[in-house]
Amino acid sequence: MTTLRRWWPWLGLVARLVVGTVWVAAGWLKLPDPAASVRAVRAYRILPESVVPLVGHALPILEIATGLLLIVGLGVRIAAIVSLLLQVAFIIGISSAWWRGLQIECGCFGGGGGTIPDATSKYPWEIARDSGLAILAALLVVWPRTRIALDNALFAPSYDDEDYKAEEPIR
Numbered sequence: 001m002t003t004l005r006r007w008w009p010w011l012g013l014v015a016r017l018v019v020g021t022v023w024v025a026a027g028w029l030k031l032p033d034p035a036a037s038v039r040a041v042r043a044y045r046i047l048p049e050s051v052v053p054l055v056g057h058a059l060p061i062l063e064i065a066t067g068l069l070l071i072v073g074l075g076v077r078i079a080a081i082v083s084l085l086l087q088v089a090f091i092i093g094i095s096s097a098w099w100r101g102l103q104i105e106c107g108c109f110g111g112g113g114g115t116i117p118d119a120t121s122k123y124p125w126e127i128a129r130d131s132g133l134a135i136l137a138a139l140l141v142v143w144p145r146t147r148i149a150l151d152n153a154l155f156a157p158s159y160d161d162e163d164y165k166a167e168e169p170i171r
Helices: 002-030 034-043 052-072 076-099 123-142 150-154
Strands: none
Touching (some): 002 034, 002 076, 002 123, 034 052, 076 123
């Protein structure tokens, strides 16, 4: 456990950058065509139509904001919780589409909503990708302190907490 504790700040930095970059890319690719984002949300046939436009328009902004917070290391635990909840929602959505036999693009990185032949063969890979990102986000929820994070400059660690005791402060 001591080895993990020693290396986690650096591994956590990598986790933050990976998850954050994926969120920024996913949101950024959706921004130019908000109608496609709305179509992608609608294609899953899960949400009531009254909230589909709101979710479709807000999702890219939420993804970019979450990603940027993770990349700069500000509010890491909160951003990781949002990330984890989004990943779980996406896993449920893709699983539901797969189970119901829908042949749709996931819309994860823009576009989406259209039908594509043999989409179900892509669903396991999309679920695996989102599961990996969810695991990284969950680790950041539990251990949000990482290297090169604004949180470290703004909020001093609580040395009463066993998780944050170290030979030197994390910077």
